[in-house]
Amino acid sequence: MLLSVFKKFGSVSTRTLLRYRTNLQRSSAIQQGVLNISIFLISLLLLSIVTYLSVQGALVERMDDGLKQKMGLLVQQQSNSDSDEQYSSEPRTLNQVNFGNEFFLVFPKRDLESKKNRIFRKEGFSNKELDHDDDHYRLLVKHEDGLVFVVAESNDNDQEIMDIVVSSFLFNGLISLFFTTLLVIYLANRSYHQIRTIEHVLKHAAQGDLKQRIGPTDKNNDLAHVSAQIDTMLARLETSMSAMTDISANIAHELKTPISRLRHDLITALDQTEQGKDAMVALNDAYEESGQITETFNALLRIAQIEGGARRAHFTTLNMNDLINTVMDIYAEVAQDSGMSLRFEVNAQAESQPPLMINGDKELLIQMMANLIENSIRYCAEGTAIVIHCVSDGEQVRLQVSDNGSGIPEADREHVFERLYQGDRSRTDKRGTGLGLSLVKAIIELHNADITLLDNEPGLLVCMGFPTVS
Known part of the structure; x- marks a missing residue:
């Protein structure tokens, strides 16, 4: 079953890679995925090596402790036995203490010259494969009082454990590699389709078709x-x-x-x-x-x-009241000469409040108010009253310029900010550029402010809001 799944995965992966070979080679998802897989495999290899050595060390330490105990028993038993006992250099089972798959040897030191006993010349622990047995043994050799003591225990079981550990890591690594590769191909394939859609839209946009859109997606990614x-x-x-x-x-x-x-x-x-x-x-x-x-x-x-926004470099902290007073000094007499009145209406409560501070370009803000006043002077009849009012609601400085003239029809209010729009020219014989309110709108947007045209009943009420600064 697992083999058939691997074969099917390999077939699908091969077809996918051949289909998108060129694109996937350039795919950041594939490149990142290959890097992640490489890091994962290196980490898994290092972890496997550390785990292998740790388990092996623990098994060897456990076996060595057992061999030391058994060596003590063997030496003690030998010291209690008859000194004239004949020693055999052939392995024999220690029946008095059941050590399982083990053997012991006690023979005179002179027998070390024998070829088959040369492996016992070096004291301490060692791993040997003895001639009389196909098993692998862990040996502990000790020379004492002219005798050679040997205790051996088969470590084939421990080797089987280590083989299982290696097989487990290998199997887990292959399974992890399989699913990681599958995930990388899936993500790369999904990213490929998204990128192709983006490329298609941008290609059409470069050719002048700006109506193309990528559209919303249910995915939540970069x-x-x-x-x-x-x-x-x-x-x-x-x-x-x-x-x-x-x-x-x-x-x-x-x-x-x-x-x-x-x-x-x-x-x-x-x-x-x-x-x-x-x-x-x-x-x-x-x-x-x-x-x-x-x-x-x-x-x-x-x-x-x-x-273009370059004028933002000239922004400074300004007092709106000072700007209004500057405009009043310029246009009060101009309005009077035209048979109109211009006044700055200040609330009694506003005088006790902190100054109305904003960030902006002084020249442009004066130009903005001048355009609004000039529009009223140009298009309104004699006797018109032009009023400037300014307050703060804590978040915005609210500037209002109003008149009681003929106003602007509601149908025209959404168009008057368009360039070169002049509305109903029959109401006046004075020609303008049709750009005055377009300039006002541009200055408003530069200052991240808002502007609304309302009916003053009669006349026009222009309401503007500027972000305050502390």
């Missing part, structure tokens, strides 16, 4: 974790590429009109010059259009730089 990270990366990459495609289309669409106007103004100026007319108005219009185009490109470049 490859499953890496697969999940790859799927997350591909999803984000697909979103980014889609956004880039949309941005490119939007840029082409949005810049088509100002570039066409610029071309028209330049053609008009050229025609007026040829006709001897004053072309200054047309040239001023062309200058304004080129400035608008330059402003759009500068804003796009600034957003890209912010999204």
